[in-house]
Amino acid sequence: MYRKLFRQFTTVSIVICVSIIFCFIGINIVLAQENSSNSFSEYLDSVMDLVRENYWDDTSDRQLVEGALKGIFNGLDDYSVFYTPDEAGEVFSDIQGEYFGIGVVISKVGEYVIITKVLTPSPAAAAGIITGDRIVAVDGQNINGIPLHKISALIKGDAETKVVLNIMRNGQQGIMKIEAVRGPVKVNPISYEIINEIGYIKIDVFNSNTDEFLRPVMEDMENKQIKKIILDLRDNPGGEVDEVVAVGKYFVPKGLITRLDFKSEETEDKEYYSDQEKVKYKLIVLVNGMSASASEILAGAIQDTGAGVLVGTKTYGKSRVQNIIPLLSPEAFEKYKRRLKVEVIDGFELISRYNVMPSEEEIIGWVKLTTGEYYTPDGRAIDGIGLTPDIVVEDLVPLNGISVYSVSPLAQKTKPSLDTEGFDVFNAEQILQMLNYDIEGPDMKFDEKTFRAVSTFQKDKGLYSYGVLDFTTQNALNRELERLILETDKQYAKALELLEN
Structure with missing residues (x-):
């Protein structure tokens, strides 16, 4: 997974990360390996010595460094976070919209575990698993009383391995055994329907698959001559800039979609444009207080350009931009310092400047770091403010506790x-x-x-x-x-x- 990410991240992303990462963590990684005359470094060295000498349980230098990194990055703002490799795996699955498994969504209903969605295409669909199937056991292990996240972990696994689900199906007697071969599963964040010549498109998140799955939807709209669309961005937490820009090109008329402004003077600010000659649709965009980040880029561009009408409640208000950066371990830092005669902490810099691919073992973790801010076409900065809809309509209220x-x-x-x-x-x-x-x-x-x-x-x-x-x-x-x-x-x-x- 990590090597795939190394290949996918662009040179621009790497450049964005390099100078910022040195500003915040360069000192701390060095101090884990050598003395420094800097009083701050000496202070942190003493703190680590205090832990080593007095902490009751055993602890490793890696644990101390990970703890220091978490403290540094998690204390910057609400969006900057340090992840260990294990923690990063889940984050990358969400960003990429891809994981290895069989492609089902499971939920706890009373004492039962139910398959509430089967992704298509997926190994589960190919094996004949359907929505509503109740899981009794996974690979012969009874799942009664096991937490949902652990059941999910049992179902996921390495590609080309098999998993056997014991299930009960409505309308059939007894327990069925279904074998599925795990494989890469792409999460489709798009759902849509056409009702009375009105298209309805729901985008759950802007993951790496968004434009890929939206493209045939827009082709279907075009073939059926749909001119009126409801674009539902409610509860969409955001995602990748490139993906939201690709979506924006279907709806935003020719001109600026968003501008990204970065702190580093070495990083060129970036502008994204649409080449759509004119507004193609009568468009309504649904937003609420959980429409955030990339979804606000799209909603803000549509509002500023008059491409559609925003309906709902005020959006979340997050216009800060993050980059994800791999950090070398102290041992790898020292290794490449000796070999290359330079101090490198950012794994992407090691690739882009020195053509060296670090191993997974040489990455101590990944940091999601706030590096800049985006603006709407009219130059609005909405961080902490949000977008006010053109027509304010109250949020959906559950009926007797049910949405x-x-x-x-x-x-x-x-x-x-x-x-x-x-x-x-x-x-x-x-x-x-x-x-x-x-x-x-x-x-x-x-x-x-x-x-x-x-x-x-x-x-x-x-x-x-x-x-x-x-x-x-x-x-x-x-x-x-x-x-x-x-x-x-x-x-x-x-x-x-x-x-x-």
């Missing part, structure tokens, strides 16, 4: 009845609870209380009241879910209103 977007429509493939269990039962229970029917907490179990709630719902809708989730009842519940979405998600409803007029 409409946590509920999946019923599949209408089986007909659950009393004493059965399954994902459709769970979703039916959630819809019924939102509708104020007496449900004792959705739990996937079609018990007497769920039976009575289904029977009452059927009676209220003029259906045959016999407590079975037949297809007609499932269809009626799905229609209620659609109605509840429009009633509770006033931001989405406002977007539809603006586009339909």
Whole structure:
């Protein structure tokens, strides 16, 4: 993974990092290896000696250096962080939108572990795993009582290795064993649909796959001559600048999208432009208080250029830019100091200036460091301020503790009845609870209380009241879910209103 990142990061990214990293950590790495006349270095040396001599448990110099690095970077601002190699692995998976596994999303529902999403394409989809499958065991290990993150770790693994899931499936008797071969899984951050000639596009995050997965969506919009689009950036925490700029080129008219201003005088500020000759869509952008960073770059560019209307609540307000930098270990620092006759701490600098690829063992960790700030096309700096929507509409409010977007429509493939269990039962229970029917907490179990709630719902809708989730009842519940979405998600409803007029 690390070598892939070394290859992917550009020379520009490396240059951005070099001078800043020396400003903040050069002294501390040196002091771990040699004496310094600098009083600050001597002070920190003495602190480390104090720990070595007095701390009850054993500790290594590496642990002390890692602790010092965490203190330095984590104390700078809310966004600068030092990661050990193990911690960095999860961060890189999120940034790259890729990991090795089978491609499922799992959730805890009561005492059960349920597959709530199967990515496509993925090894899981190829193996026949479907949404709603309940996991009983992983590679023969019963998962009852095991925390969700540990179950996820059991399922993930090295490429080309096999994992066997024991699952129970709604409508089938007994336990099924499904074998899947782990492989690279790309996380698709895009979901979309077209309803009544209005396109709806949701972007969860701007990971490395965003433009790749958005491209066919925009082609579909073009082929179907869609001219009205709702772009949903709510709860989007941001991501990569290059990816958000690529998305911006579909929506922002010709001109500036954003400008990046860096502290280092050696680093050239960067401007990103769109070459779109004119606004192509009647566009509504949904934002809220968790729309941050890269999502604010896009929303700010759309607002400043008049390419669309922002609807929702004020955004998070993060316009600081971070770079991710690999740090050499003290041993590697000394090694390359002797070999190259220079003091190098940044792994990217070692590659770009000296054509030397450090090994994974030579990287003590990775730092995410704030190196600059971005501005909107009109020159607005929104850090700590956020973007105020053109039309302010209150955020979605859960109904009886349930968000409409946590509920999946019923599949209408089986007909659950009393004493059965399954994902459709769970979703039916959630819809019924939102509708104020007496449900004792959705739990996937079609018990007497769920039976009575289904029977009452059927009676209220003029259906045959016999407590079975037949297809007609499932269809009626799905229609209620659609109605509840429009009633509770006033931001989405406002977007539809603006586009339909």
